[in-house]
Amino acid sequence: MASVKLTKVEKAFGAVKVLHGIDLQIEEGEFIVFVGPSGCGKSTLLRLIAGLEDITGGTLEIDGRTVNDKSPKERGIAMVFQSYALYPHMTVYENMAFGLKLDKGTGKDEREARIREAARILQIEDYLDRLPKALSGGQRQRVAIGRAITRKPKVFLFDEPLSNLDAALRVQTRIEIAGLHEKMSDTTMIYVTHDQVEAMTLADRIVVLNKGRVEQVGSPIDLYERPDNLFVARFIGSPAMNILPARIEPDGERASARVEGLAPLTLAAPRRVAAGGTGYLGVRPEDLSLSQDGTGDFRGKVSLVERLGEVTLLYVDIGVGEEPLVAKIPGSVPVRRDDEIALTARREALHLFDAQGDAVHPA
């Protein structure tokens, strides 16, 4: 059980700076997910917290104690990697016992008890005598997690633990990790992924990273409903939010967004719209609906229909921007390619961004 605090944390490899002053307070028992595109610095940040990389600048505290210069062992952390990192010549039991033997304070009975307990939590009791090669990918990853659990870490670190698993196993193991967090609710967990579904489903709070900087920190719903900027707006949600260039004008207590060639859209309760300017209108695919009478906010020709069963994705050329507008319509709608359709946007769910990409509404 521990809090983790990062203050202006920087990391450079030689002359190349990859983390640029990360400030972050992680509370005891929290499940925090670092998410962002490949190469944005997620693993580096996790490895700094683990003590596997030296910190170039700033301060890292665990439980109020500065640990910049402490070894990984002294930090009370355990890490689970994408590659499992099990010893191939040792059984499951021996793999789990190995790290504990190195911890001098743990006697044989205590070791045994902790391994049995971890095996029970992860339901790998039947495999304790097997070698890793006799296990599936999902079972191996559970052993790697079990090995970490036996060390009773104050902070549990995961680096893309599911990315080597096939789709079905990924979902199952994701649910197991969520369950693990419930069972170990005192343990702070920091989890790295590039998969926004993992981030949304597992996190108490998500940290969105981009090019070595924090773009936004918030609960999954916060990030989804109130992205601070275009980067987060595009990164969270699938399919991605539609972004259209727009002229934004104050309109009394309201604001209007005029997308060239379309009727102006007026928003109910915007903030911070002092003067007019260029910017962007954002609308999520799921906030668009088919308008029955042919009048709507967006009209155009359907260029592609994807039927996913519970929803249908419509790609519509509206003659604005480079990308087609994407609409996510519940069920199987009788729309076909080349049909002319009209779509209406849910007013409360519109987003406005200024020319710099910072959120104007909601803000």
Ligand SMILES: Nc1ncnc2c1ncn2[C@@H]1O[C@H](COP(=O)(O)OP(=O)(O)O)[C@@H](O)[C@H]1O
């Ligand atoms: N040991 C290293 N030496 C030099 N550059 C590195 C090293 N580790 C990572 N990097 C660079 O740091 C950046 C962030 O990498 P990483 O933290 O692995 O990103 P992510 O985990 O988000 O994909 C990348 O540009 C990567 O090439």
Ligand SMILES: [Mg+2]
């Ligand atoms: Mg990585």
